[in-house]
Amino acid sequence: xxxxxAKPGHMIFPNAYAxxxxxxxxxxxxxxxxxxxxxxxYQGQAQRIPLRFYLEKDSSSYAGLxxxxxxxxxxxxxxxxxxxxxxxxPGFFDISVRRLRFQxxxxxxxxxxxxxxxxxxxxxxxxxxxxxIRLLDFYVDHRLHRNLTVGGGQSGWNGTSRFAAPLTSKLLxxxxxxFLIPTxxxxxxxxxxxxxxxxxxxxxxxxxxxxxRPYAPVENTAPVPDSRFAGLKPGxxxxxYVKYQFFEHESLRPFHPxxxxxxxxxxxxxxxxxxxxxxxxxxxxxxxxxxxAITLFAADIFGELPGYNDKAWTFYLGYFYYDFGPNYLxxxxxxxVGNGTxxxxxxxxxxxxxxxxxxxxxxxxxxxxxxKIPGRTEKIQPFVSxxxxxxxxxxxxxxxxxxxxxxxxxxxxxxxxxxxxxxPVFDANPAGSLVQHQRRTAVVLQYQLxxx
Numbered sequence: 001x002x003x004x005x006a007k008p009g010h011m012i013f014p015n016a017y018a019x020x021x022x023x024x025x026x027x028x029x030x031x032x033x034x035x036x037x038x039x040x041x042y043q044g045q046a047q048r049i050p051l052r053f054y055l056e057k058d059s060s061s062y063a064g065l066x067x068x069x070x071x072x073x074x075x076x077x078x079x080x081x082x083x084x085x086x087x088x089x090p091g092f093f094d095i096s097v098r099r100l101r102f103q104x105x106x107x108x109x110x111x112x113x114x115x116x117x118x119x120x121x122x123x124x125x126x127x128x129x130x131x132x133i134r135l136l137d138f139y140v141d142h143r144l145h146r147n148l149t150v151g152g153g154q155s156g157w158n159g160t161s162r163f164a165a166p167l168t169s170k171l172l173x174x175x176x177x178x179f180l181i182p183t184x185x186x187x188x189x190x191x192x193x194x195x196x197x198x199x200x201x202x203x204x205x206x207x208x209x210x211x212x213r214p215y216a217p218v219e220n221t222a223p224v225p226d227s228r229f230a231g232l233k234p235g236x237x238x239x240x241y242v243k244y245q246f247f248e249h250e251s252l253r254p255f256h257p258x259x260x261x262x263x264x265x266x267x268x269x270x271x272x273x274x275x276x277x278x279x280x281x282x283x284x285x286x287x288x289x290x291x292x293a294i295t296l297f298a299a300d301i302f303g304e305l306p307g308y309n310d311k312a313w314t315f316y317l318g319y320f321y322y323d324f325g326p327n328y329l330x331x332x333x334x335x336x337v338g339n340g341t342x343x344x345x346x347x348x349x350x351x352x353x354x355x356x357x358x359x360x361x362x363x364x365x366x367x368x369x370x371x372k373i374p375g376r377t378e379k380i381q382p383f384v385s386x387x388x389x390x391x392x393x394x395x396x397x398x399x400x401x402x403x404x405x406x407x408x409x410x411x412x413x414x415x416x417x418x419x420x421x422x423x424p425v426f427d428a429n430p431a432g433s434l435v436q437h438q439r440r441t442a443v444v445l446q447y448q449l450x451x452x
Contacts, residue, residue, distance in 0.1 A: 064104070066103040067451045072444055080438065095124075097123040098335055098446065099119065112140065114140050115138070118135060139153025140153060152197070158254070159239025172258035174444055177356070177402075186229055188214065194213045209239070227324055229279065236277075241272035259368065269301050271300075279324075301318075320363075329355050379411075404418050417444075423441075
């Protein structure tokens with residue numbers, strides 16, 4: 001196949017990247033690029049044979065490969081005062097690699113497993129030259145008993161809630177809400193931690209207990225009145241999650257999928273907790289340094305209920321209480337497009353950031369309906385999700401919404417998602433209280449390829 005390159009100086013879209021407040025101009029380019037991208041990766045939906053080779057005649061030992069990639073094309077309505085390379089930018093269109101994963105795994109005599117994962121997140125125009133491929137997973141697990149597996153290494157085994165360890169290549173929504181992974185890239189490595197774990201299933205019960213040695217916090221700052229991660233020798237982190245499964249049982253693995261595309265009948269009630277002593281510090285009224293623990297608690301329910309004519313409902317509902325110490329609040333923007341603010345900047349910061357994680361209470365839901373296109377194998381899956389948080393630091397609640405549709409060409413192996421995200425912008429009012437100032441939106445088109 002011969003590939004022709006455009007002549008120097010020629011552009012497909014004149015002034016395609018000019019700053020604009022009109023997202024519909026970027027949407028045309030999104031769909032054009034989607035068609036091109038899908039042609040390149042169309043072969044993914046024909047892949048059926050596992051990428052695996054067997055080491056024993058009885059198939060008890062084998063090794064395999066998995067590859068996952070997610071490409072985003074997005075128009076983001078930036079937060080007020082956002083700068084991109086020093087220039088004001090009320091809106092921006094970009095193309096990025098949201099996630100990339102290369103995984104190898106091996107099973108030895110049915111009881112021992114070895115997993116190695118390399119990958120990276122958020123390879124965009126700001127990070128591409130510095131976005132090295134990182135070691136994400138390297139751990140061994142061994143089944144001691146039919147009800148008990150033990151393991152250790154750097155892994156994604158986590159507690160607290162179902163989506164504290166989300167299987168990001170099988171999400172129901174476009175992306176993971178940041179509060180579900182509350183210490184991401186602070187005391188862990190893209191969710192992964194250096195840990196030992198015990199996990200198993202007995203009857204309808206599924207359980208895990210994880211003991212971790214957290215990484216040194218990224219933001220090693222001096223204590224202030226508001227709680228921050230402490231620059232001290234950290235305590236051990238302990239997490240546990242248990243769920244009761246009413247219908248079909250899910251596989252025992254570190255990451256939980258957000259959907260089975262209507263192929264399973266699942267209803268699972270879960271309860272989890274995470275604790276780490278000497279994790280945070282702050283100054284009290286006497287300006288003394290006070291250390292405190294991280295205490296996280298969650299209760300959730302996940303269900304996928306198939307119906308007639310290849311239709312299914314998928315839902316998730318959770319309650320979360322996080323205690324990171326007094327007034328802790330983290331402003332975060334995944335795959336952020338901004339790199340600065342001017343005098344018009346707000347408390348929410350640059351690009352697509354918003355106050356997503358903090359000390360307080362949160363309710364979260366996900367809902368989708370899946371059906372097969374008549375006469376075809378592809379499926380359509382509209383979805384909606386939302387977060388409602390009451391944080392100590394803020395005088396008004398945080399409301400975040402995401403809605404869209406997944407087009408499943410071959411389940412999660414080849415998937416296109418179109419999503420609309422609406423987030424709050426917080427800033428101080430004349431009285432000094434942090435309240436919602438405005439709202440901003442983003443439109444994202446994603447293609448996902450999953451080979452295994």
